[in-house]
Amino acid sequence: MxxxxxxxxxxxxxxxxxxxxxxxxxxxxxxxxxxxxxxxxxxxxxxxxxxxTKDDLVRAVIEAQVGQVDAMLGALAELSGPAERLTALVRRWEQMRDLVARYGCPFGTLTAELDRRDDGLDIEAARPIRRILEWMEIQLQNLGHRDARELATALFAGVQGGALLTSALRDPELMSGQVRHLERWIDTLAAPP
The missing domain is CATH 1.10.10.60 (Homeodomain-like)
Structure with a gap:
Protein backbone atom coordinates (compact mmCIF):
# COMPACT_ATOMS: atom_id res chain seq x y z
CA MET A 1 0.00 0.00 0.00
CA THR A 53 24.63 22.22 -2.77
CA LYS A 54 21.89 24.42 -4.10
CA ASP A 55 23.77 24.55 -7.42
CA ASP A 56 23.57 20.75 -7.64
CA LEU A 57 19.81 21.02 -7.24
CA VAL A 58 19.62 23.76 -9.89
CA ARG A 59 21.59 21.49 -12.25
CA ALA A 60 19.05 18.73 -11.61
CA VAL A 61 16.22 21.15 -12.46
CA ILE A 62 17.98 22.09 -15.71
CA GLU A 63 18.39 18.40 -16.53
CA ALA A 64 14.68 17.88 -15.85
CA GLN A 65 13.86 20.79 -18.16
CA VAL A 66 15.97 19.20 -20.90
CA GLY A 67 14.00 15.99 -20.38
CA GLN A 68 10.72 17.91 -20.62
CA VAL A 69 11.87 19.57 -23.84
CA ASP A 70 12.94 16.24 -25.31
CA ALA A 71 9.58 14.69 -24.41
CA MET A 72 7.68 17.64 -25.86
CA LEU A 73 9.66 17.61 -29.10
CA GLY A 74 9.28 13.82 -29.32
CA ALA A 75 5.51 14.20 -29.06
CA LEU A 76 5.54 16.86 -31.78
CA ALA A 77 7.33 14.42 -34.10
CA GLU A 78 4.00 12.60 -34.37
CA LEU A 79 2.55 15.51 -36.35
CA SER A 80 2.50 15.30 -40.13
CA GLY A 81 4.86 18.06 -41.21
CA PRO A 82 7.37 20.67 -40.10
CA ALA A 83 4.95 23.62 -40.25
CA GLU A 84 2.41 21.74 -38.13
CA ARG A 85 5.13 20.83 -35.65
CA LEU A 86 6.38 24.43 -35.41
CA THR A 87 2.83 25.72 -34.94
CA ALA A 88 2.12 23.15 -32.24
CA LEU A 89 5.33 24.11 -30.43
CA VAL A 90 4.47 27.81 -30.45
CA ARG A 91 0.99 27.00 -29.16
CA ARG A 92 2.55 25.43 -26.04
CA TRP A 93 3.28 28.94 -24.79
CA GLU A 94 -0.33 29.96 -25.29
CA GLN A 95 -1.45 26.91 -23.32
CA MET A 96 0.57 28.18 -20.36
CA ARG A 97 -0.18 31.86 -20.93
CA ASP A 98 -1.57 32.46 -17.43
CA LEU A 99 1.54 30.97 -15.85
CA VAL A 100 3.74 32.95 -18.23
CA ALA A 101 1.84 36.14 -17.37
CA ARG A 102 2.60 35.67 -13.70
CA TYR A 103 6.11 34.18 -13.71
CA GLY A 104 7.49 34.25 -17.26
CA CYS A 105 8.64 31.33 -19.38
CA PRO A 106 10.13 28.57 -17.20
CA PHE A 107 13.11 28.18 -19.55
CA GLY A 108 13.65 31.86 -20.24
CA THR A 109 13.42 33.09 -16.66
CA LEU A 110 15.89 30.54 -15.29
CA THR A 111 18.31 31.19 -18.14
CA ALA A 112 18.07 34.96 -17.68
CA GLU A 113 18.63 34.73 -13.94
CA LEU A 114 21.63 32.42 -14.21
CA ASP A 115 23.10 34.37 -17.12
CA ARG A 116 24.55 36.83 -14.62
CA ARG A 117 26.81 34.08 -13.31
CA ASP A 118 30.11 33.01 -14.79
CA ASP A 119 30.62 29.55 -13.33
CA GLY A 120 29.28 27.23 -16.02
CA LEU A 121 25.75 27.10 -14.61
CA ASP A 122 24.93 30.04 -16.88
CA ILE A 123 25.81 27.91 -19.93
CA GLU A 124 24.02 24.83 -18.61
CA ALA A 125 20.82 26.80 -18.04
CA ALA A 126 20.55 27.53 -21.76
CA ARG A 127 20.47 23.82 -22.71
CA PRO A 128 16.65 23.61 -23.01
CA ILE A 129 16.59 26.71 -25.20
CA ARG A 130 19.43 25.42 -27.37
CA ARG A 131 17.52 22.13 -27.84
CA ILE A 132 14.42 24.00 -28.97
CA LEU A 133 16.40 26.24 -31.35
CA GLU A 134 18.18 23.27 -32.92
CA TRP A 135 14.85 21.46 -33.37
CA MET A 136 13.26 24.56 -34.93
CA GLU A 137 16.20 24.88 -37.30
CA ILE A 138 15.71 21.28 -38.48
CA GLN A 139 12.00 21.89 -39.08
CA LEU A 140 12.78 25.02 -41.10
CA GLN A 141 15.44 23.15 -43.10
CA ASN A 142 12.79 20.54 -43.85
CA LEU A 143 10.63 23.37 -45.21
CA GLY A 144 13.48 24.17 -47.61
CA HIS A 145 14.92 27.27 -45.96
CA ARG A 146 18.65 27.82 -46.36
CA ASP A 147 18.55 30.48 -43.63
CA ALA A 148 16.93 28.07 -41.18
CA ARG A 149 19.18 29.05 -38.25
CA GLU A 150 18.30 32.73 -38.58
CA LEU A 151 14.61 31.95 -38.98
CA ALA A 152 14.66 29.65 -35.94
CA THR A 153 16.31 32.39 -33.91
CA ALA A 154 13.70 34.92 -35.01
CA LEU A 155 10.85 32.51 -34.29
CA PHE A 156 12.09 31.66 -30.81
CA ALA A 157 12.84 35.33 -30.14
CA GLY A 158 9.21 35.99 -31.01
CA VAL A 159 8.09 33.41 -28.47
CA GLN A 160 10.44 34.62 -25.73
CA GLY A 161 9.74 38.29 -26.46
CA GLY A 162 6.03 37.56 -26.20
CA ALA A 163 6.61 35.73 -22.92
CA LEU A 164 8.65 38.62 -21.52
CA LEU A 165 6.02 41.22 -22.43
CA THR A 166 3.23 38.96 -21.17
CA SER A 167 4.99 38.62 -17.83
CA ALA A 168 6.07 42.25 -17.56
CA LEU A 169 2.57 43.54 -18.27
CA ARG A 170 0.79 40.60 -16.55
CA ASP A 171 -1.43 40.21 -19.60
CA PRO A 172 -2.03 36.64 -20.86
CA GLU A 173 -3.76 37.99 -23.96
CA LEU A 174 -0.42 39.35 -25.17
CA MET A 175 0.90 35.78 -25.35
CA SER A 176 -2.18 34.67 -27.27
CA GLY A 177 -1.80 37.54 -29.72
CA GLN A 178 1.89 36.81 -30.25
CA VAL A 179 1.17 33.13 -30.83
CA ARG A 180 -1.45 34.01 -33.46
CA HIS A 181 1.06 36.31 -35.15
CA LEU A 182 3.73 33.60 -35.13
CA GLU A 183 1.26 31.04 -36.51
CA ARG A 184 0.60 33.33 -39.49
CA TRP A 185 4.33 33.77 -39.99
CA ILE A 186 4.89 30.01 -39.91
CA ASP A 187 2.17 29.69 -42.58
CA THR A 188 4.13 32.06 -44.83
CA LEU A 189 7.31 30.10 -44.20
CA ALA A 190 5.53 26.90 -45.21
CA ALA A 191 4.04 28.37 -48.38
CA PRO A 192 5.72 27.34 -51.65
CA PRO A 193 8.06 30.02 -53.05
Missing part, protein backbone atom coordinates in the same frame (compact mmCIF):
# COMPACT_ATOMS: atom_id res chain seq x y z
CA UNK A 2 1.34 3.45 -0.94
CA UNK A 3 0.62 6.77 0.69
CA UNK A 4 0.20 10.01 -1.26
CA UNK A 5 3.90 10.92 -0.86
CA UNK A 6 5.03 7.63 -2.38
CA UNK A 7 2.49 7.95 -5.19
CA UNK A 8 3.98 11.35 -6.06
CA UNK A 9 7.38 9.82 -6.81
CA UNK A 10 10.61 9.26 -4.98
CA UNK A 11 12.21 11.88 -2.78
CA UNK A 12 14.73 12.97 -5.38
CA UNK A 13 12.04 13.41 -8.03
CA UNK A 14 9.85 15.35 -5.61
CA UNK A 15 12.77 17.59 -4.67
CA UNK A 16 13.55 18.35 -8.31
CA UNK A 17 9.87 18.99 -9.13
CA UNK A 18 9.45 21.21 -6.08
CA UNK A 19 12.64 23.09 -6.88
CA UNK A 20 11.59 23.60 -10.51
CA UNK A 21 8.30 25.15 -9.44
CA UNK A 22 9.89 27.34 -6.77
CA UNK A 23 12.74 28.48 -9.01
CA UNK A 24 10.20 29.48 -11.63
CA UNK A 25 7.95 31.29 -9.18
CA UNK A 26 10.53 32.82 -6.84
CA UNK A 27 13.86 32.69 -8.63
CA UNK A 28 17.10 31.01 -7.63
CA UNK A 29 18.27 33.66 -5.17
CA UNK A 30 14.99 33.72 -3.22
CA UNK A 31 14.56 29.93 -3.04
CA UNK A 32 16.18 28.13 -0.11
CA UNK A 33 16.86 24.44 0.24
CA UNK A 34 14.44 24.47 3.18
CA UNK A 35 11.73 25.89 0.87
CA UNK A 36 12.37 23.06 -1.58
CA UNK A 37 12.32 20.39 1.13
CA UNK A 38 9.01 21.75 2.43
CA UNK A 39 7.46 21.87 -1.07
CA UNK A 40 8.60 18.28 -1.71
CA UNK A 41 7.41 17.06 1.70
CA UNK A 42 10.91 15.84 2.52
CA UNK A 43 12.74 16.48 5.80
CA UNK A 44 15.23 19.32 5.32
CA UNK A 45 18.19 17.18 6.36
CA UNK A 46 17.40 14.60 3.68
CA UNK A 47 17.94 17.06 0.85
CA UNK A 48 21.71 16.83 1.38
CA UNK A 49 21.62 13.10 0.69
CA UNK A 50 20.59 13.91 -2.89
CA UNK A 51 22.11 17.35 -3.44
CA UNK A 52 25.24 18.61 -1.72
Missing amino acids: TDSRTARGGKRERLVAGAAELLHRQGVAATTLADVAHAADVPVGNIYYYFK
Whole structure:
Protein backbone atom coordinates (compact mmCIF):
# COMPACT_ATOMS: atom_id res chain seq x y z
CA MET A 1 0.00 0.00 0.00
CA THR A 2 1.34 3.45 -0.94
CA ASP A 3 0.62 6.77 0.69
CA SER A 4 0.20 10.01 -1.26
CA ARG A 5 3.90 10.92 -0.86
CA THR A 6 5.03 7.63 -2.38
CA ALA A 7 2.49 7.95 -5.19
CA ARG A 8 3.98 11.35 -6.06
CA GLY A 9 7.38 9.82 -6.81
CA GLY A 10 10.61 9.26 -4.98
CA LYS A 11 12.21 11.88 -2.78
CA ARG A 12 14.73 12.97 -5.38
CA GLU A 13 12.04 13.41 -8.03
CA ARG A 14 9.85 15.35 -5.61
CA LEU A 15 12.77 17.59 -4.67
CA VAL A 16 13.55 18.35 -8.31
CA ALA A 17 9.87 18.99 -9.13
CA GLY A 18 9.45 21.21 -6.08
CA ALA A 19 12.64 23.09 -6.88
CA ALA A 20 11.59 23.60 -10.51
CA GLU A 21 8.30 25.15 -9.44
CA LEU A 22 9.89 27.34 -6.77
CA LEU A 23 12.74 28.48 -9.01
CA HIS A 24 10.20 29.48 -11.63
CA ARG A 25 7.95 31.29 -9.18
CA GLN A 26 10.53 32.82 -6.84
CA GLY A 27 13.86 32.69 -8.63
CA VAL A 28 17.10 31.01 -7.63
CA ALA A 29 18.27 33.66 -5.17
CA ALA A 30 14.99 33.72 -3.22
CA THR A 31 14.56 29.93 -3.04
CA THR A 32 16.18 28.13 -0.11
CA LEU A 33 16.86 24.44 0.24
CA ALA A 34 14.44 24.47 3.18
CA ASP A 35 11.73 25.89 0.87
CA VAL A 36 12.37 23.06 -1.58
CA ALA A 37 12.32 20.39 1.13
CA HIS A 38 9.01 21.75 2.43
CA ALA A 39 7.46 21.87 -1.07
CA ALA A 40 8.60 18.28 -1.71
CA ASP A 41 7.41 17.06 1.70
CA VAL A 42 10.91 15.84 2.52
CA PRO A 43 12.74 16.48 5.80
CA VAL A 44 15.23 19.32 5.32
CA GLY A 45 18.19 17.18 6.36
CA ASN A 46 17.40 14.60 3.68
CA ILE A 47 17.94 17.06 0.85
CA TYR A 48 21.71 16.83 1.38
CA TYR A 49 21.62 13.10 0.69
CA TYR A 50 20.59 13.91 -2.89
CA PHE A 51 22.11 17.35 -3.44
CA LYS A 52 25.24 18.61 -1.72
CA THR A 53 24.63 22.22 -2.77
CA LYS A 54 21.89 24.42 -4.10
CA ASP A 55 23.77 24.55 -7.42
CA ASP A 56 23.57 20.75 -7.64
CA LEU A 57 19.81 21.02 -7.24
CA VAL A 58 19.62 23.76 -9.89
CA ARG A 59 21.59 21.49 -12.25
CA ALA A 60 19.05 18.73 -11.61
CA VAL A 61 16.22 21.15 -12.46
CA ILE A 62 17.98 22.09 -15.71
CA GLU A 63 18.39 18.40 -16.53
CA ALA A 64 14.68 17.88 -15.85
CA GLN A 65 13.86 20.79 -18.16
CA VAL A 66 15.97 19.20 -20.90
CA GLY A 67 14.00 15.99 -20.38
CA GLN A 68 10.72 17.91 -20.62
CA VAL A 69 11.87 19.57 -23.84
CA ASP A 70 12.94 16.24 -25.31
CA ALA A 71 9.58 14.69 -24.41
CA MET A 72 7.68 17.64 -25.86
CA LEU A 73 9.66 17.61 -29.10
CA GLY A 74 9.28 13.82 -29.32
CA ALA A 75 5.51 14.20 -29.06
CA LEU A 76 5.54 16.86 -31.78
CA ALA A 77 7.33 14.42 -34.10
CA GLU A 78 4.00 12.60 -34.37
CA LEU A 79 2.55 15.51 -36.35
CA SER A 80 2.50 15.30 -40.13
CA GLY A 81 4.86 18.06 -41.21
CA PRO A 82 7.37 20.67 -40.10
CA ALA A 83 4.95 23.62 -40.25
CA GLU A 84 2.41 21.74 -38.13
CA ARG A 85 5.13 20.83 -35.65
CA LEU A 86 6.38 24.43 -35.41
CA THR A 87 2.83 25.72 -34.94
CA ALA A 88 2.12 23.15 -32.24
CA LEU A 89 5.33 24.11 -30.43
CA VAL A 90 4.47 27.81 -30.45
CA ARG A 91 0.99 27.00 -29.16
CA ARG A 92 2.55 25.43 -26.04
CA TRP A 93 3.28 28.94 -24.79
CA GLU A 94 -0.33 29.96 -25.29
CA GLN A 95 -1.45 26.91 -23.32
CA MET A 96 0.57 28.18 -20.36
CA ARG A 97 -0.18 31.86 -20.93
CA ASP A 98 -1.57 32.46 -17.43
CA LEU A 99 1.54 30.97 -15.85
CA VAL A 100 3.74 32.95 -18.23
CA ALA A 101 1.84 36.14 -17.37
CA ARG A 102 2.60 35.67 -13.70
CA TYR A 103 6.11 34.18 -13.71
CA GLY A 104 7.49 34.25 -17.26
CA CYS A 105 8.64 31.33 -19.38
CA PRO A 106 10.13 28.57 -17.20
CA PHE A 107 13.11 28.18 -19.55
CA GLY A 108 13.65 31.86 -20.24
CA THR A 109 13.42 33.09 -16.66
CA LEU A 110 15.89 30.54 -15.29
CA THR A 111 18.31 31.19 -18.14
CA ALA A 112 18.07 34.96 -17.68
CA GLU A 113 18.63 34.73 -13.94
CA LEU A 114 21.63 32.42 -14.21
CA ASP A 115 23.10 34.37 -17.12
CA ARG A 116 24.55 36.83 -14.62
CA ARG A 117 26.81 34.08 -13.31
CA ASP A 118 30.11 33.01 -14.79
CA ASP A 119 30.62 29.55 -13.33
CA GLY A 120 29.28 27.23 -16.02
CA LEU A 121 25.75 27.10 -14.61
CA ASP A 122 24.93 30.04 -16.88
CA ILE A 123 25.81 27.91 -19.93
CA GLU A 124 24.02 24.83 -18.61
CA ALA A 125 20.82 26.80 -18.04
CA ALA A 126 20.55 27.53 -21.76
CA ARG A 127 20.47 23.82 -22.71
CA PRO A 128 16.65 23.61 -23.01
CA ILE A 129 16.59 26.71 -25.20
CA ARG A 130 19.43 25.42 -27.37
CA ARG A 131 17.52 22.13 -27.84
CA ILE A 132 14.42 24.00 -28.97
CA LEU A 133 16.40 26.24 -31.35
CA GLU A 134 18.18 23.27 -32.92
CA TRP A 135 14.85 21.46 -33.37
CA MET A 136 13.26 24.56 -34.93
CA GLU A 137 16.20 24.88 -37.30
CA ILE A 138 15.71 21.28 -38.48
CA GLN A 139 12.00 21.89 -39.08
CA LEU A 140 12.78 25.02 -41.10
CA GLN A 141 15.44 23.15 -43.10
CA ASN A 142 12.79 20.54 -43.85
CA LEU A 143 10.63 23.37 -45.21
CA GLY A 144 13.48 24.17 -47.61
CA HIS A 145 14.92 27.27 -45.96
CA ARG A 146 18.65 27.82 -46.36
CA ASP A 147 18.55 30.48 -43.63
CA ALA A 148 16.93 28.07 -41.18
CA ARG A 149 19.18 29.05 -38.25
CA GLU A 150 18.30 32.73 -38.58
CA LEU A 151 14.61 31.95 -38.98
CA ALA A 152 14.66 29.65 -35.94
CA THR A 153 16.31 32.39 -33.91
CA ALA A 154 13.70 34.92 -35.01
CA LEU A 155 10.85 32.51 -34.29
CA PHE A 156 12.09 31.66 -30.81
CA ALA A 157 12.84 35.33 -30.14
CA GLY A 158 9.21 35.99 -31.01
CA VAL A 159 8.09 33.41 -28.47
CA GLN A 160 10.44 34.62 -25.73
CA GLY A 161 9.74 38.29 -26.46
CA GLY A 162 6.03 37.56 -26.20
CA ALA A 163 6.61 35.73 -22.92
CA LEU A 164 8.65 38.62 -21.52
CA LEU A 165 6.02 41.22 -22.43
CA THR A 166 3.23 38.96 -21.17
CA SER A 167 4.99 38.62 -17.83
CA ALA A 168 6.07 42.25 -17.56
CA LEU A 169 2.57 43.54 -18.27
CA ARG A 170 0.79 40.60 -16.55
CA ASP A 171 -1.43 40.21 -19.60
CA PRO A 172 -2.03 36.64 -20.86
CA GLU A 173 -3.76 37.99 -23.96
CA LEU A 174 -0.42 39.35 -25.17
CA MET A 175 0.90 35.78 -25.35
CA SER A 176 -2.18 34.67 -27.27
CA GLY A 177 -1.80 37.54 -29.72
CA GLN A 178 1.89 36.81 -30.25
CA VAL A 179 1.17 33.13 -30.83
CA ARG A 180 -1.45 34.01 -33.46
CA HIS A 181 1.06 36.31 -35.15
CA LEU A 182 3.73 33.60 -35.13
CA GLU A 183 1.26 31.04 -36.51
CA ARG A 184 0.60 33.33 -39.49
CA TRP A 185 4.33 33.77 -39.99
CA ILE A 186 4.89 30.01 -39.91
CA ASP A 187 2.17 29.69 -42.58
CA THR A 188 4.13 32.06 -44.83
CA LEU A 189 7.31 30.10 -44.20
CA ALA A 190 5.53 26.90 -45.21
CA ALA A 191 4.04 28.37 -48.38
CA PRO A 192 5.72 27.34 -51.65
CA PRO A 193 8.06 30.02 -53.05
